[in-house]
Amino acid sequence: MTNNERDATNACEIAGPAANPGGSGTKTAPAAWRILVVEDVPSQQKLLVKVLSKSGHSVATAESGQEAIELVEAELFDIVLMDVQMPGMSGLDAIRAIRMRELNTGTHVAIIAVTAHVLSGDAEQCYDAGADAYLPKPINLVDLMAVLKMAAESHPRRDTESS
């Protein structure tokens, strides 16, 4: 594969259904998801919002773990992208809190933890807290799309009567 061909494939993979309505030459087009991006660093947040909305998904943002918990309680999301290193409540604590509340509601939103740590045991920490998947920083956008797909498909959003 030449560089140009590789770039084109990546572009398609990142762009998703919005850029390739015909679906030709791409993998199975995923549905448009409702995604919550939890990230306090502005340029990072903007980046994720840009990528995800360009890919046709509907994106909400939160700047802190606390905000994330409130938003998840208020509405249903398909996926939550949770940065782990945040000021105030850490991302892992927010994940734990969300999972606790889900014990009552019976729902389970797909959560992907994003972390800059590379110490061994870091991935386990994320899974132990209740994350379904884990992405290291710097985020590779192609990997991001793949993980999103996997997470959303293994934990599809279920509409509950009470919403």
Next chain:
Amino acid sequence: MTNYHERDRHCEPGACGGAILVVDDRPEKLVSLQVALSPLGHEIVVVGSGQEALRSLLHRDFAVVLLDVNMPGMGGFETARLIRQRRRNQHTPLIFVTSYGDDVHAIEAYSLGAVDFLSAPVVPAVLRSKVTVFLELHQRDAQVREHAERLMRQTRRLQSLARASLEIHAAQSIEQTLQIVADSVREILGSQQAGVIVTADRNGPAQHELVISPGGRVSALTGSQRGIDLPDFVAQLARCPHPTADELACAHLGPFWPGDRAATSRGLAAPLIARGGYTMGVLLASGRREGEYTPDEEALFQQMAQMAASSVENTLFAEDRESNRIKDEFLATLSHELRTPLSSILGWAQLLKADMLDADEIREALDIIERNGQMQCKLIDDLLDVSRIVTGKMQLNMRPLSLTAVVQAAIKVILPSAQAKQVSIETSFDEQVDRISGDSDRLQQVLWNLLSNAVKFTPAGGRIEVSLEAAESHARIIVRDHGEGIKPEFLPHVFDRFRQADSSICRKHGGLGIGLAIVRHVVELHGGSVRAESEGPGRGTTIAVTLPLPVEPFGTASDASGASPAAKISGLRSKAVPWVDVQDEVLQ
């Protein structure tokens, strides 16, 4: 009547126990009673009246008092009543001796607290056996009291030991631990002087700490510098637990341990033994001025030495653990701080390549990439600086410079981020202290770090004050903000490497926490000092950098202030330029 004291030749005063007081107005009775009692071998005091008896009792205690009932003036019963009034004599055994034998007298006698009643004629053997009972009781009493006092003393010492143990446990540093130990030894054992030497083998040359009481910490001794072979001395003392005053005040410790020349007893020395079994120090106590140390006290001393040893070891261990924890935290923060900008750079680059952005978004993306690239640069520069500090390889490029210019240059760099938060910067420059010799880039870095922190920790709309003023033979640059402030517990550590006030997860602002460490190092390389002050969270922070001025008047003849050279030389302080809002200056 005269008092007549008789002492048995074989009886040392006090050694045979109590004395007997015999009270009778008739001399012949006194003599016969004395004769009857002398085989007992105790001291016998005879008096001829109730008053004299009372007087004798004022001066000393008696094991038993023999009272004649029938005396002219103050009779036996009345004397007894008066004796009993004295608190001290409420339980002194009183034996009445009388010619009458009727029960009435007996009842009255007992009601006055008599322990026995002898009627004449007194049978000497009976008298002796009755008196003996009370003499023995008295002796046993005295023994019990002495024993109780000994136990009390021991209890007090153990209480002091327990208290000292708690204090040692709460000590924050090795120096504090040693001071508490030395002070406690002095307090508990009553020595004039106590001291602890600890050879702490850290990563580096062995350091010897000597702490004395009274006196405090002697600056850390390094054996070779002072011509002392401390380990040898410590080992020697450890082998000899009872050093004399001279040995303790020996030339080894010289002026640090003057010793107690007035001490008459030998001193004490006990080794501090580390867990590995090696001697890590020695606990010393000078001799006392009165009496030798008892075995109990020596045992206590040994215990204190052990306590000191384990406490010092624990502190060292805790310090190592803490130091490791800080380094771990630093690495975690470092990882995050390096990867986050990279994530932005790579992410936006990927978006650019995927051709997903419109013209505005492209511009934004490139902006973000550039900004994050620069942040990365700064981070790496800081890390390299830290590396230079640690290896001692930071070099300054010393040139004549203008402090005002350096401060203004730093302000110019920070202005955009200050303006982004609507934080205003006010300045005041005393031009008399403008010219020094220094590394202009490094000093600018220092100022930038301080200003960057001030802006970072000031809420939007706040203000920062920067001033350059004279302080005796130094120039002082002060950066003051009214923002977050510093917690008092953290204040002493604010310039430490790798330290941030909050641990990684809870921090509100990014950064590695090495900026201030670099500030301190650079300032100290210039021969200056830096100080931080804060009244607490929410009360703002003031950082003052003090730099020495050159000894000779420095710089060219033309001065910005226009002050005459004469004024400068005579040391007149010029008026400081009033507060000026810097935005105006910069925009001109």
